[in-house]
Amino acid sequence: MIKFLLKGLVRDKSRSWIPTLVVAVGVMLSVFLHAYITGFMNETIEMNAQFFNGHVKVVTRAYADEISQIPNDLALLETDILVNQLKVQFPDVQWFERIHFGGLVDAPDSLGETKTQGPAMGMAVDLLSPTKNEVQRLNLYKSLVRGNLPQKPDDILISDFFAQKLRVNPGDTITFIGSTMNNAMAYHNFVISGTLSFGAMALDRGAMIADIEAVRFALDMENAAGEIVGFLPAGFYSSKVAHAMQSDFNKVADETDVFSPVMLTFEDQGDMATFVNLAHYMGAIITGIFMLAMSLVLWNAGLLGGLRRYGEIGIRLAMGEEKVHVFSTMIYESLMIGIAGSILGTSLGLFFAWLLQTYGLDISATMKGASIMMPTVIRARITTADYFIGFIPGVVSTLIGTALAGIGIFKRQTARLFKELET
Amino acid sequence: MTNNPIITTEKLIKKFPMGKGEFLALKGIDLEFNEGEFAGLIGPSGSGKTTLLNIIGSLDTPSEGEAMVLGQPVSQLTARQAAQLRKEKLGFIFQSYNLLAVHTVFENVEFPLLLLKYTPSQRQKMVMDALEWVGLTDKVNSKPPALSGGECQRVAIARAMVKKPMVVLADEPTANLDAANSHNILKTMEMLNKELKTTFLFATHDEKVISYLHRKIFLIDGKIDRDELIK
Structure with missing residues (x-):
């Protein structure tokens, strides 16, 4: 039975390759965007650190x-x-x-x-x-x-x-x-x-x-x-490391002497704490919004994929396959597609992010006259999160889309499905 | 044919919601089908023949009354029991064949046997036997899009017959076929009815099908108009 279903999955391009590619594209964009935003925000932090604030x-x-x-x-x-x-x-x-x-x-x-x-x-x-x-x-x-x-x-x-x-x-x-x-x-x-x-x-x-x-x-x-x-030796700002150093250094500072040296972190200067938080949350917010949008697309793809198979599902039910079995095979299929698409999309997303991280994108021509300190070379930054963040829209959304389509089919009376099958 | 009723319907009523009211598709049907019958429910669109076929096929349940199919009351079957009944004892043939386009002829016919968990060697023999009945042994590796309408319907018959069900339900099986193919298909089904003693129950208004039937049950507006047994 598994072999039979796998054959169908592989042979039916609109059921396997196309959804996998849709998932892969969505995941690729999510991963790339996350790495890009992380890179851009960190470059901005680093530029301010290099010129003014230090880590x-x-x-x-x-x-x-x-x-x-x-x-x-x-x-x-x-x-x-x-x-x-x-x-x-x-x-x-x-x-x-x-x-x-x-x-x-x-x-x-x-x-x-x-x-x-x-x-x-x-x-x-x-x-x-x-x-x-x-x-x-x-x-x-x-x-x-x-x-x-x-x-x-x-x-x-x-x-x-x-x-x-x-x-x-x-x-x-x-x-x-x-x-x-x-x-x-x-x-x-x-x-x-x-x-x-x-x-x-x-x-x-x-x-x-x-x-x-x-x-x-x-x-x-x-x-x-x-x-x-x-x-810092890592080459980029780490709030945790900076604050640990600060505590270590300032614990011996003489609080009564106004000329005693004290250590400030990047975040202690001006509005940089807001910016660091913004960088942290902005990446999460923008990526979250994008992933939500991608989730809707992939959810829709899963839904359409399920609905497109009304005919096949009707036949399988008529042959005596149980609804639970039909539903579970649909879920397994979408899981396979989600995982395959997410692996492919994550690989592609990481590759493009790596290109942008290594070579950068010079936008100095468009930055003439800019009144804020922003990097003129945009670079992505690949973090650990980029290795798994794409699996959220890739697997979960596809799974939810298929599950919803499946529930629709599941709740439909078999005879009604049959009627739709015949029309 | 034996005098052994395998399907009985008693005061069968089926209502469908329609707007704020209800539409009465079947208005108290009492019928009995014996093992090995080659019978047809005949009537115009909306006469209730497909509804009756769906209830007998445990694809739908009656609103009132009861249908006993192979000793099982359809209205009391759980979804799992209904699926089990269809899987083991019933075969279906549809107007538009409904073959799985990405699977070969062999795989399409093999599908019901996969559900019944036959071994690969058993499946191989049973599928080839079924394809031999319908004369399609040379098309085992073809896929449905490469077949003619008549060939597709013959694959559908092989799929319905491969597990040797006790009852085959055929809803307008010749509607998409030309006259020559229709006769071909009907002859095949008639042959299988004789050789395997399978009960065939048709829903049709096609004269070609009607001419082959051994029993003709005419339905008008959800009621039996007349029930003719052809000697």
Whole structure:
């Protein structure tokens, strides 16, 4: 009997291959979409982490309270010791000192008079060390539009948009006017070594990147830094790991000393907790909605498949096959189709997600003028969930569709089925 | 034919809901069929012949009265018992053949035997015997779409007869066939009736079928108009 039913299943393409393909396509889209959304949301988190927040960040307690103001007067001191302590306590994490600073940039003409001026937001990072870790982390090679990366301490990179606004070019000197960490006025001349395009207006409007030692000198911040950012060894943010590190580090912090260092996680900064939650739930919500839609399609396919077989079912009942047996064979068939389609669809979905994860999709052309920090290369990210998430619409929906169709047939009087069979 | 009633109906009434009221399809049918009969329920559309055939075939139940089929009261059978009765003792032949298109002739005829759990070697012999009765041994591996209408109906007869049922119920079996094929089919069924002593009960209004019947029961508006036994 099983052989007989299997033969029918394999030979009847509209009962086996086509439903399997429909299931496979639905599952493939579900898996791919889940991996894509996970990837996109995580890329956005990572981009913000790389430029601003780190996966974790060590600052003074007072700095943490005013973090949106970038209060360099509350910066960490003797950071070399602190970095070494962090490297001992968390050896797998990469630690970098950074200073965020703001001020006015003055571009002189050939006579030394002010040609143009503009407000600028700067970030001081280690640009000159041989490892070039920060250069790679900030993707500066790819972001370079004109000129070169800094070779000397006073070399600076500014955004290409900002350079055009100031009418300056690589090789020109600009003067930064700001305040030192002691709140005295600071002047410092930098030479523009190159211009950058980050692809996000938030950065391109007035960003500059300088070597941390030059900025320390300019802002009178010797052996100091606004913040020490840490990046987890996995390469992406993990709330669990970050919070474990935070508890470990902060348990020895002196709560009475406003200058004692404290660790903040990515989520502790600005609205990032909301974004991390959004990333977490958004993926689930969008994928859930899509899977619901796919479930309806597959349910419908299962329903149609069942209804299309009225004739065959009528005959089988007339021959004396019991309704329960007919119903159970329909369920087994849909289970086989659901599993086969889900395996095929998951494989295809993972393959396309892998392509997008490995090669990425460059959307920088469409991101010009974007005012939020978003990745310009979309990458999927395959997670464990992607290996089984497709089975929900693939197997369950097909099964429910068939079961509902089967119940309709099951409840119908045999004679009525027969009448429909004859018409 | 023996004087051994295998089917009896007593004051059989069948009502169908129609709008707010009811439609009376059978209005108190009293009938008796003996083993080996070649009988037909004859009447125009709506006369109740198919309804009566469905009740005898345990595909439907009477609203009132009783139908005893091979000693079993149809109105009291559970779904499982009705299926068992159909599986073991009854054969069906339909107007539109209703063969399983993706299965071969052999597999179509074999299907009732699979339900009865015969061994493969038993099935092989029984299917080939049935195909020999209807003259289709050369078509065992063909599939229904490759057969003519007459051949399809002969496969359907083989499928109904393969388990050697006590009763075969045939609802308008020649409706889709031309005259030559109709006579061919009817001769086959007549031959099987004689050789295997199977009771054949037709529902028809086809003159060709009527001409072969040994007993003609005329139904009009759910009632027996006349019951003629042809000597």
